[in-house]
Amino acid sequence: MKQKRLFWLLAVLLAFALVAAACGNDDDDGGAIADCEVNETDGNLNIFNWAEYIDEEQLASFSEQFDVSVTMDVYDSNEAMQPIVAAGNSGYDLIVPSDYMVAILIAGGTVQPLNKAAIPNIANISSDFRNLIYDPAGDYSVPYQWGTTGIAVDTAAVGTDFPRTWGLIFDPAIADEYSGSISLLNDPRETIGAALKYLGYSLNSTDEDELEEATDLVASTRGRLAAFNTDSADEFLTTGETVIAHGYSGDMFTQFLETDDPSRYVYFVPDEGGTRWIDNMAIPFDAGSPCTAHTFINWLLTAEQGAALSNWNYYSTPNAAAFGGLDEDLQDFLSTPGVAPVEILEEIQDTGDFEVKFSDAFIEAKG
Amino acid sequence: MSSTVQPRGTTKIALTAHSWLVYLFFFAPIFVLIVFSFSDDRNVGRWGGFTLEWYQDFVEHSQLQNAVWVSIRVALLSTVISVVLGTLGALALERFKFKGRKVFDALLYLPIIIPDVTMAVMMLLFFAEFFEILDSVFGWDVQKGLGSITISHIAFNISFVSVVVRARLAGMSEVLEEAALDLYATRWKTFRYVTFPQIVPGVAGGALLALTLSLDDVVITQFAAGPGATTLPVFVFGLIRRGVTPLINATSVLMLAASVILVALSLAFQQFSGRGGRPSLRAAREAVSAPSTTNTQIKEGITQ
């Protein structure tokens, strides 16, 4: 019995030591601004980014130009990235969080304020991407790429004069015809948000009655759905599993281009409005090479690199200087009516405690 | 093995047919996977004509190759260590009664039972604090990476290995071991020449399981990883947002081909070196174990 007790005693003691350490070290690292010059480098760059979001060759050219080595790892969701960086000692110098996540990272002290003097090219950011609600003064983040969330349809099945409404998914009168061939995103905020929009509410609503209404609406759609899917919604549409798909603009567009006849598919943001999402560059609080990170941000904001980025990942750029350098295909897509109707778009915001309600509501709606 | 224990007649045909069907089931998706690695379409699942483009991509994709190497190193290292620790643990539990046995027994099951994501989160918190302590107490500046991934993989693999080895050990006769000891064999020799040869199938099974689990793990690895230490599954998981391309099929096919070649080589080696083995062992075991344990078991079985 002795050894057993000893083991548990040790385990518990060690655990307490760890927790004590955890509580103790949260308040080091203040909001100090890194002291960096333009184009200064202070070590190698470790990037933590979404997959397939930047060309390895583009990273190589930065590496060559500034004589630092660049390593990139990838994540598949904001929520997977956040705890890894927030835990500290992650080793990353640059991360690419989405809009609402930036607010969370700022609140948690996970990202450091930027030294804007070291990023003069910040002036290239289009006016549509200033005064963003999640980081009003742009003190912590610089927009990287952006897009919208809407509906993509297969005109071979739906025709070309379909109503441009979320009703394609939510209104039984229209959608029942396509029963079994519709997909919704498997994401509480996007999907409940779409229902909220259809009902005429804000997608950031924190009204319980509105949420309940939206939940019931999604639940009533369940029978018509092929799947709740985020990652393959675009593939399902072009392989014929679905004919109406809730999805992201950039994903849909690249997928259309893969098919023999891209004009067969249409992507649009319904008239009730949709989501504008913005991914941003930010620097973790404990970055080892903050100056290299600043330099990288500044470099990516040049007209040339901004265009190269978009021409590779085919998402829209917030970099006004880069507009002229975009591929024709991409320019055409972005200027198609309904693809990016800025006036009816809304960003997803962190709703604090209400996030739990969104998540529960979505699980309830899915059954 | 005498021919009479082989299944006879219809049973034999049914068993053989069943086994082929099981293999068909195992390999049907693999066949699909291989076919689509030659498909000239970014979507896995839409045939776009024959191409070798994805294999060429693999050759040029340094990040992907790096991920494959990290995966293989982590898998091999964690398998070897967890097989040793897990087998020792299984032996202790099945062969000895010792203090703390029950706690150990329970502790060994927890890594199997714990949900992946919970283990991932707990390893993340643990490493963050553990490295902090190493830094502040010993002044060691340790980074998460290959080491922390391997440590986490061993932590769950030990349990899986020990479960399989225990399934082998459970109820296995101790008579041979006792006989060896009575004949003045040392503990080590007894283990080396009596116990170990008997549990080899269990150990091998456990090793295969550990290797597979390590090669497949995503969440725990993702949370235990550091810069530049991405494994293949983590890399692939990141890709699903923009679509997994046949590049990953091509990678899988290459790994498949490599493992088939390795297996063929090792079998050839076994065949070659096995000729001088000790054929008497199995006969000895059967001679000793049959009357002592199993007769009573049969009686029990039949009277139940």
Place this chain on the structure above:
Amino acid sequence: MTMVADRPEGLEEAAVATPEFEKAAERAASRRGFLLSLPAYAYLVLFFAVPLVIVMIYSFATRNRFGGTDLSGWNLDAYRKLGEPIVRDILFRSLWLAILTTLICLVVAYPFAYFIATRTPLVRNLMLVFVMIPFWTNFLVRNYAWRVLLGNDGLFTNISEALGLGERELLFTTSAVVIGLVYGFLPFMVLPLYASIERIDLSLVEASRDLYASGFQTFRRVLLPLSMPGVIAGSILVFVPSLGAYVTPEILGGAKTTLLGSYIVTQFLTARNWPVGASLSFVLMAVMLVATLVYFRTGGRNL
């Protein structure tokens, strides 16, 4: 079964009434056992138990506004949330699916493992390795391959059409999830079953047949009891991970019903509600641990 329960505790208790020197030998054995277990024991305490205690502490904490966890104001709220009907529904649905998966795996794997165990050693090893080889490909790509097989123009649709059953698409149904789970976990059943069947002295099977037992009787009375450790170990290795599976249900089932695995993942990685994720994990682990230990013990008596 009743006979088993009525049996006295047997040899273990008989050992109590032994002379002094045997007690000393017992102590020596105890020391040896402890030393043997020590490396794994110490490893698991440091790299598993300690981290586990940290998460356990989290389960009593509170989610703050930003989805972080406040390590203060300890409470049981997270555990209370588990009483909600939605969690109960998810739990029952997942249990049913996991039990179904385990049973199918058992029925499919047993004759297969027996077949392997009765081959010559070389064939045996080869067969075993070929069970595992498919699983050295990427997990996600395997699931995608199943999506192709089960999809609207896939093999299964074509077969059912050819059989005149009409165009039945399996993708995004519960059947697809079960197929995916059975596929993913079948090797976990085959390996321990093989390890324990291979150990059985097959001349017993012969003896049983010589004594005019039917094939089924031989299986029921001889083979099955002797391979019980493998059955138990395999069942646990299949049941537990199917209960926690979340990728396969999402890819093949279209995420149309929430299972326990995805619920826990959602708590950690969507709602960023770590206390609830942690508390649910702990309740699950406690239940599973008790069930496992009881299962092993009752199973162990049958030996």
